[in-house]
Amino acid sequence: MRNKIPLSAKVLLLILIPFSIRAKTLTYPVNVGNMVCEYKTNPISVDVSNPRLSWKLYSLIRNTRQNAYEIRVGSNALLLTKGKKLIWESGRVNSDQSTQVPYKGPALISREKCYWQVRVWNNKNQASGWSEVNYWKMGLLNRSDWVAHWIQDTYKSDTTGGPSPMFRKEFNIKKPIRAAYLYITAHGVYEAQLNNERVGNDYFTPGFTSYKKRLQYQVYDVSSAIKKGDNAIGVTLGDGWYRGYTYDRKKDVYGSKLALLFQLEVIYENGSRQIITSDKNCRVTYGPILKSSFFDGELYDARNEKPGWSGADYNVSQWDNVQTNDSIKDHLIAMYGPPVTKHEKFTPIQVLTTPEGDRVVDFGQNLVGWVQFRLKGKAGDTLRLFHGEVLDQKGNFYNKNLRTAKQEITYVFKDGDAETYEPHFTFQGFRYVKIQGYTGPIDSTNFVAYALYSDMGQTGNFSTSNELVNQLQHNIQWGQKGNFIDIPTDCPQRDERMGWTGDAQAFCSTATFNMNVASFFTKWLKDLSADQLKNGAVPYVIPNVLDSTYVAASGWSDVATIAPWTIYLAYGDKQILQQQYASMQSWVSYIQSHSRNNLWDTGNHFGDWLFYSGTDYEDGAALTDKNLIAQAFYAYSTQLLINAAKVLGRDEDVRIYTLLLNSIKKAFQTEYVTPSGRMISGTQTSYVLALNFDLLPENLRESAIKRLVQNIDDYDGHITTGFLGTPYICQVLSRFGYTDVAFSLLMKKSYPSWLYPVTKGATTIWERWDGIKPDGTLQDPAMNSFNHYAYGAIGDWMYKDIAGIRTDENSPGFHKIWITPHVGRHLTSAQGTLETMYGAIKSAWSIADSTYTLNVTIPPNTTANIVLPSVSGLITESGNNIYTVPEISNIQKNNTGMQLTIGSGDYTFVYTYKPTVPVVKH
Numbered sequence: 001m002r003n004k005i006p007l008s009a010k011v012l013l014l015i016l017i018p019f020s021i022r023a024k025t026l027t028y029p030v031n032v033g034n035m036v037c038e039y040k041t042n043p044i045s046v047d048v049s050n051p052r053l054s055w056k057l058y059s060l061i062r063n064t065r066q067n068a069y070e071i072r073v074g075s076n077a078l079l080l081t082k083g084k085k086l087i088w089e090s091g092r093v094n095s096d097q098s099t100q101v102p103y104k105g106p107a108l109i110s111r112e113k114c115y116w117q118v119r120v121w122n123n124k125n126q127a128s129g130w131s132e133v134n135y136w137k138m139g140l141l142n143r144s145d146w147v148a149h150w151i152q153d154t155y156k157s158d159t160t161g162g163p164s165p166m167f168r169k170e171f172n173i174k175k176p177i178r179a180a181y182l183y184i185t186a187h188g189v190y191e192a193q194l195n196n197e198r199v200g201n202d203y204f205t206p207g208f209t210s211y212k213k214r215l216q217y218q219v220y221d222v223s224s225a226i227k228k229g230d231n232a233i234g235v236t237l238g239d240g241w242y243r244g245y246t247y248d249r250k251k252d253v254y255g256s257k258l259a260l261l262f263q264l265e266v267i268y269e270n271g272s273r274q275i276i277t278s279d280k281n282c283r284v285t286y287g288p289i290l291k292s293s294f295f296d297g298e299l300y301d302a303r304n305e306k307p308g309w310s311g312a313d314y315n316v317s318q319w320d321n322v323q324t325n326d327s328i329k330d331h332l333i334a335m336y337g338p339p340v341t342k343h344e345k346f347t348p349i350q351v352l353t354t355p356e357g358d359r360v361v362d363f364g365q366n367l368v369g370w371v372q373f374r375l376k377g378k379a380g381d382t383l384r385l386f387h388g389e390v391l392d393q394k395g396n397f398y399n400k401n402l403r404t405a406k407q408e409i410t411y412v413f414k415d416g417d418a419e420t421y422e423p424h425f426t427f428q429g430f431r432y433v434k435i436q437g438y439t440g441p442i443d444s445t446n447f448v449a450y451a452l453y454s455d456m457g458q459t460g461n462f463s464t465s466n467e468l469v470n471q472l473q474h475n476i477q478w479g480q481k482g483n484f485i486d487i488p489t490d491c492p493q494r495d496e497r498m499g500w501t502g503d504a505q506a507f508c509s510t511a512t513f514n515m516n517v518a519s520f521f522t523k524w525l526k527d528l529s530a531d532q533l534k535n536g537a538v539p540y541v542i543p544n545v546l547d548s549t550y551v552a553a554s555g556w557s558d559v560a561t562i563a564p565w566t567i568y569l570a571y572g573d574k575q576i577l578q579q580q581y582a583s584m585q586s587w588v589s590y591i592q593s594h595s596r597n598n599l600w601d602t603g604n605h606f607g608d609w610l611f612y613s614g615t616d617y618e619d620g621a622a623l624t625d626k627n628l629i630a631q632a633f634y635a636y637s638t639q640l641l642i643n644a645a646k647v648l649g650r651d652e653d654v655r656i657y658t659l660l661l662n663s664i665k666k667a668f669q670t671e672y673v674t675p676s677g678r679m680i681s682g683t684q685t686s687y688v689l690a691l692n693f694d695l696l697p698e699n700l701r702e703s704a705i706k707r708l709v710q711n712i713d714d715y716d717g718h719i720t721t722g723f724l725g726t727p728y729i730c731q732v733l734s735r736f737g738y739t740d741v742a743f744s745l746l747m748k749k750s751y752p753s754w755l756y757p758v759t760k761g762a763t764t765i766w767e768r769w770d771g772i773k774p775d776g777t778l779q780d781p782a783m784n785s786f787n788h789y790a791y792g793a794i795g796d797w798m799y800k801d802i803a804g805i806r807t808d809e810n811s812p813g814f815h816k817i818w819i820t821p822h823v824g825r826h827l828t829s830a831q832g833t834l835e836t837m838y839g840a841i842k843s844a845w846s847i848a849d850s851t852y853t854l855n856v857t858i859p860p861n862t863t864a865n866i867v868l869p870s871v872s873g874l875i876t877e878s879g880n881n882i883y884t885v886p887e888i889s890n891i892q893k894n895n896t897g898m899q900l901t902i903g904s905g906d907y908t909f910v911y912t913y914k915p916t917v918p919v920v921k922h
């Protein structure tokens, strides 16, 4: 099988590559490696016509940049070195571009495999060696490449919540093979086996897209699973997102019948090809999975297992015929985002008997995935597992906040031997598991839990001298892991789990720091475009499983402009702006056409969802006018559209939308701001949005920031913002010189604050500031998720302003970097690392006895401006006066410290720290 090494291990290897290159192969002044094609290492299902290639430079020499590159692409790995005829040679290109370089050779055809290498020249014109050979392989580019037939069972019980059909086909391989690839997709979710071995390590394939317009297929290299002689392929299907329950117990959103499509292409040594397809010769039956649903869990009767069912010698005489269904017309596309795979393993940290007498296993982390167990039982014995996120105030098992979702696993034993089981087409959000039907001992030999999430690869780390803040960062990362399951969801446990756009826009930037989400969002944004209404309205959730009237809410639908811009900045990916431009434009025109004189004060909006107030989210002193918010986001979306138009060179659009933006801002000021700068809603969110989106004239900004600071003071230093104000409040405070207030907000431990849940034992970000109230009781179960990432948006500020790592917007993707760390008087050290498209950035500061030390790493082919805070006296870098260090230039004083520019390499700055920023007391 292709994925002998678990994908998580591969990711680890990838992270380690730079170090191995350092250790072993830094033979040249500049070296090249870590090559990716469309964000993937050696992808085999590429369906874009000009795949983009990226690589990283490695060098021990500071200030290394790329002056030129050369790419060669051949149809055979050996050809590359032999100087034979190649598919494409770029020749030497004088350019510093080392990311997203498009292939510019002849048009590629279905299945074509391209081997590629790159070499570079540094800024001293020294060449690297040729990189190792990598490849990409094209998918099936035309519908006509699919000779397989869609197949279905003919059972009446094939309905939502019904058993999982198992399909099987036998085939014979007569000659030695060179390679074999399985192309496969389904209506529903599938799990494939070849000769009794699972194909790949992906789960919930084909993934969640706007199925009626875009259905992904996966490709697996199954060369090593095929043998000479008789073989068999078996595929099980589940309801998944296709027809499974969604919001309001709606089902069959995309159709009511499951279906399967596959073709297994075997290439023989002599180059000929045999295609084994799903067709009328397949057989089908039901097996052990009697029910399986994302919301409700799985019902598995092991007595119905069919041992060896996908092996060659299994007897299929009792199985039924399938029907082919060629009326299914799908828009098949190659998978683009990362697959969902299995990650961390958890062992029980304790087994409790609750006051109500339940037996409950605590895995210590609110995670999303499932429990795997290995137990003995008598045939017919039933084990039931119930999953919950928290215990209630009395310490009893609690799952009322799941609403109608059951999250229950029921397993029926087959015989007296130890049986190992894990679910198939479901996932649970949980920390605690209530066990019924088993009274024996429980430990890590018989119960473990696995986290499952999109295999994005961790890119960021953030830590400080404060353990509570570190736990907050942990919770933010786990909020991301638990909610990035093929799409960005609101929550992973109750009966929603949808791609809520507001949550996604709030968290998107933080997400880009923690993990590589480029391909994840690229895929999801295509679904956004696909589901956007003709008039430009963007649905509340993507893919849109709701009614088409649930569209166009400010701060939610604006994900259409915010996410593409965020991905562009984080990865320097201009193509995402090209891809989404029409969608961005049409969202802005939707608002325009629903405004009077560019004032958008109509429509249904969620407002600053879940802001703090005495009685919480409907009224109270922190209530911000919903139309004011709508107007603010109208301006922001228009601003981002202008930004995109500038990048894409659409000058006329820049002109038109700049005029529009001016008029939107005027309307905002006239309607919501008094001449002296008081806003009609005197809330934190009002001032935050007005300042962050530059909606106030220059002369009113100073008073606005003061009012914001005053408001925070009025709440005794607490945050009162909801989903829309929270992402920006600390950013705004820092931007206008009040970082100390931002730190106070961050460090606050009483409700409402970011650390309050941490003091209550949270291991993820909660939906509400007080999911568990100060008196220990739980919030309203109708809306009380303990795994909702929106408030985790503070992570963005932690990376950007505490560690101080941000990209220069004019040179995105961290090609030009700003290192602007801020010192908070509550911390003695902080550090952030970020693996970018160019390599690793690090910014780590510490203060001891007024001595400030900043360690910075900047990857090759980038430069960084560093702002050293509160400098006094001599600054040294690795022991030398900074003015004598050749790689440091542009040294100048700025109003908060000293600014200087460096090239790539590791640097250590040391000086005496002297705070000049006034300390605001909270």
Ligand code: BGC
Binding pocket: 490, 491, 496, 500, 501, 502, 503, 606, 609, 788
């Ligand atoms: C979801 C949210 C979402 C909201 C919209 C909730 O039920 O869980 O996170 O953004 O609805 O109002």
